[in-house]
Each structure stands twice: as structure tokens, then as C-alpha cells.
Amino acid sequence: MDQLTQAIINGGQTTIANVLLEHYRELGLTNAELLVYLQFKRLMDQGDTFPDANQVAESLGETSNTVFQHLHEMLAKKLLTIESVTANDQKIHDRYNFDGLYEKLAVALTRTPKTETATVVENNENSRQKVFKSIETEFGRALSPMEMESISKWFDENHYDPEIIELALREAVLRQVYNLTYMDRILLNWQKRHLTTAAQIEADKQRGIENRLNSAPKPQRQTGANAGPKIPLFKLGEDQSK
Template identity: 45%
Template sequence: MDAFTTAIFQAGGTVVSTLLLRHYRELGMTNTEFLIYLQLKSFADKGVDFPPTDAIANSLSLSDGAIFQQLHGMISKHLMQIKTIQQPDGLTRDSYDFTQLYEKLAQYVANQQAKSVDTQGATDREQIFQQIEAEFGRPLSPMEMETISKWIDVEHYPTPLIQLALKEAVLNQKYSLRYIERILISWQKKGIKTPEAAQRENESWRAQRTRSGQQQSGNNPNLKDVPNIPLFNIGDQPYQE
């Protein structure tokens, strides 16, 4: 084994979160502070929780005073802490603790996810507005927009369900938000929460209606074809314009 390979194995390795590597700047950490963090983590990975500042200074070609100032800045920005640990023999030892840094990272991720959800929600809302306007052949009124927003924000109807309810309303030539809402309420009462479940319910209802129509036609040859009607119970019949 050559000298280089021996040195690589003896030095060991330091694992750094890719998430932190990509977003440390968003957490308020400078490039120099991140390099200091890497140095401290490399020592911690070897079991040295509180390395001397001159060891860090030599690695980064900085003075001890500069390293001290950087560490103080990291503490002020709540990127790390110096903790004193009580040992079993009664003595104490200090260690660098980066719990606060990862708490900031976790909060950053949560905020980004919340922004993503808000953006998607706004996109879905606008898409529903546009689809209903296209099917109704007219712009929505402010009151109608408020009603649709209530479906999304208060009733929490999934966007795909609203779109499917709109499709059912159009198939039955009922261009009314009240009609769409009654479909949604009907599905909600039946515990239907996904478009797939609603589609299965629709197919089951249509199959049952077809069998019923065939039986009635067999009993009365003069009976005309049963018209297509909405997919809810009579008691839940939607608003008729």
C-alpha cells in the first residue's frame, strides 16, 4: 500500500448533508463559517468535540483571532452552541453543538414546502376558475369565485373531485355552482374522497340504472328509454334551474 493510500485511510472521511451543502447560505451561514463547520465536524467524527482553534486556523490559513471571531458570529446567529458536558468522573468538557443549525435547516425545508403548497393551491384554484368559466361560457362573478374558494379552503374538496363534479354537471347540462356543490355534498356523505372512488360510484350507479331501465322496458314495451339523470339519491337531488 503506497503512502497516499495509507494517508487516505488514516485520515478517514466526513459525511456532510447534501441538503445543508445546498442551502447553508439561506440559513445565514457564510462560506467561511461553513468551512469552519466542516473542520469542526471532521474533528467530531474522530471523537474530538472541542478541537483547539489553532488547528482550525492552520487548516484554513486564518489567525486564531479570526477563527474566534467567526465562532462568536456563528453563536450570535444561532448556528451553533458551546455546551459543557458533565462527565461520570465529575469533570466537565466543552463541545461544539450544531443542533441549532439543523433546526434552522428543518424550518427552512418546512417553509419551502409550505410555499410550494400555497403556490400549487393558487394554481389549482385559478385552473378551476378557468375550467368553470370555459364550461359555463361566461366569466365567474365575485360571489361565485368566493363559493369555489370555500370549496377549496373551508370544505377542503380535492381539486380533482371538483373537476369531476363539474364534468358530471356539464354532462347533465346543468351549468350551476349549486348543482356542482350538491354533487360534492353527495359524494362527501358517501365518504368518497378521490376521483377514482367517485368514478366507481358513477359507473356502479349507471350500471344499476341501466338494469332498472331494462326491467321496466321489459314490463312495458311502450316505455321510452330512461333519461340520463344525475348520480345522487332522490333526497339529494341538486338544484334545478
């Protein structure tokens, strides 16, 4: 058996549905993201449910940060989720789940290629990407897959407006707290107080400033012994030597 044949047999096969290759652009999947998905699928088909991004990066000739960036873009588009499951060894393990990709494919097959709704979805995804990039810039590092999923939940489950998430990021940076847990507490506090727009949040902050100024103790006019030295009064032209 020649070396190529042996490599093909030992390496196994990775199959991909032709309908996905035909319609992947309609799902918002880019060419680069499709390649990343195929590499992850290859490793997952071989039994690795949570492949190492460094291994995928090496196969693609890219950096691990580039691979993580593509993963978080797929998370933002709800093409990918990261699940925690209990394995046979009773330990909790993370795994990638690309079911969302095929769920969106099923929807894409039932609609027209490009509608006004699709344009709105695309604009929302652009806003989401802007938030991801802002957080990474302020934190000074790339986000982990779990952090990417947490941010996606702010959009998909909590339905926070992107502008509000940006405001929460600004509050966290001002306090030099660079983690999503702190941002989540800020967002939850605003939600409980029914502050659902950036304008409402800014108005609430302004009221807080005004209340603090109004409640601050005012300086008291000193009298008696603490009033300080008396300043003599005299009329203009009066002889002061008297």
C-alpha cells in the first residue's frame, strides 16, 4: 500500500453537504469562516469535540488570534455555540456545536435570496461586530470563546441595545475593571431600573450629578470669634488718622 493511500485510509473522511457549499454566503458565512468550520469539522469528525484553535491555525497558516476572531464572528451570527457537557468520566467538558449553521441553512432555503429583513439582520450583525472589537480594544486582548458567547447572549437573550453595551464598557473602563462580569452587573442594574436607551441612561447620570451637588453641604457664614478680623469702614475723604 503506497503512502498516499495509507494516509487517506488512516485520516478518514470529512463530508460536507453540497447545499451548504451552495448557500453558505446567504448565512453570512465568509470564505475564511467556511474554511475554519471545515477544519474544526475535520477534527470533530475524528472524535475531538473541542479542537485546539492552535492546531486549526497551523493547518490554515494563520495565527490563533485570527482563528479565534473567526470563531467569535460565527458565535455572533449564531452559527456556533459552545456547550458544557458531562462526559463519561463525570467531568464537565466544553464542546463546539455548529447546529446553528444548519438551522440557518434550513431557513435560508425557504426565503428569497436577499430581502429587506436580511438587510436588517446584516446591519445588526455589523453592530455586534463593532461591540466585539470595542471590548477587545479596551481590554487590550483577544476575547476567549466563552467570553464571545457571553456577549452574544447580551444580544440574543437579553436583547441589549449595542449602544447600551458600549456605555457599560465605558463605565467599566472608567473604573479600570476589565471583565465582562462587571459589565454584566452594570447592564442588569440598568435593566432593573427600566433604563433601556442610551438617552435614558445619560439623563439618569445627569440627575445623579445634580442631586449630589444639591445635597452637598453649603459653606456657613462665620460669626463671632471665628468671623475673622474686622475691616474698618470709613468714608472717602475722611481723615483716617483720627
